[in-house]
Amino acid sequence: MGSVLALTLLMACSEAHEHTAPAVNPEDSVSMMTTYGVNTLISDSGVIKYRIVTEQWDVNTVRQPSRWEFMKGIFFEQFDEKFRVQGYIQADTAWYFDQQRLWKLRGRVNVRNTNGLIYTSEELYWDGLRHEFYSTVFSRLVTPERTIEGTYFRSDEQMTHYMVTNSKGSFLPNDLEEEKADSTENKK
Known part of the structure; x- marks a missing residue:
């Protein structure tokens, strides 16, 4: 009987504890703007330069560093001054x-320019201050003349001057014949 009384007193004295989640940290804050179904044109000095198409665009200025997020994919088109498509990024x-x-572009990154270059990778950075693209993961470039693959890639914004290291590739037979002819002439 004493143990029943002690158990009853113990249960009566225990307080109910409320289970609450911790406060939201500024790093975890929600976006200040979320836009759905975006198809917008971006201009520079009154000239339309880009089109951005995305299913969802989040702008978060509280997180450090501040960022725009395109978690459901993105498609860019770049235009010249006559509104002709110069290339795209997806x-x-x-x-x-x-x-x-x-x-920072991730997951099935595809780039194409007017020279016929096709770039594919799982990650690509586009630095607007240095006006260059770069990647440190496996990348593949296909041009009308050759295919090059490597684990380090760097290029100008037009993807006309690029470097691929730790690479392998295939070239047209004519390229090899021209190289042999050049080396034979240099030995003379």
Whole structure:
């Protein structure tokens, strides 16, 4: 009987504890703007330069560094001054760090320009301050003349001057014949 009384007193004295989640940290804050179904044109000095198409665009200025997030994919088109398409970029996910002017593109990244270059990778950075693209993961470039693959890639914004290291590739037979002819002439 004493143990029943002690158990009853113990249960009566125990307080109910409320289970609450911790406060939201500024790093975890929600976006200040979320836009759905985006198809917008971006101009520079009154000239339309880009089109951005995305299913969802989040702008978060509280997180450090501040960023735009495109978690459901992104498609860019670049135009010349006569509104002709100069190239496009497509990725499954993208982040734009506005203060650094840096794009981080991830997952099935595809780039194509008017020279016929096709670039594919799982990750690509676009540095707006240095006006260059770079990647440190496996990348593949296909041009009308050759195919090059490697694990380090760097290029200008037009993808006309590029470097691929730790690479392998295939070239047209004519390229090899010209190289042999050049080396034979140099030995004479």
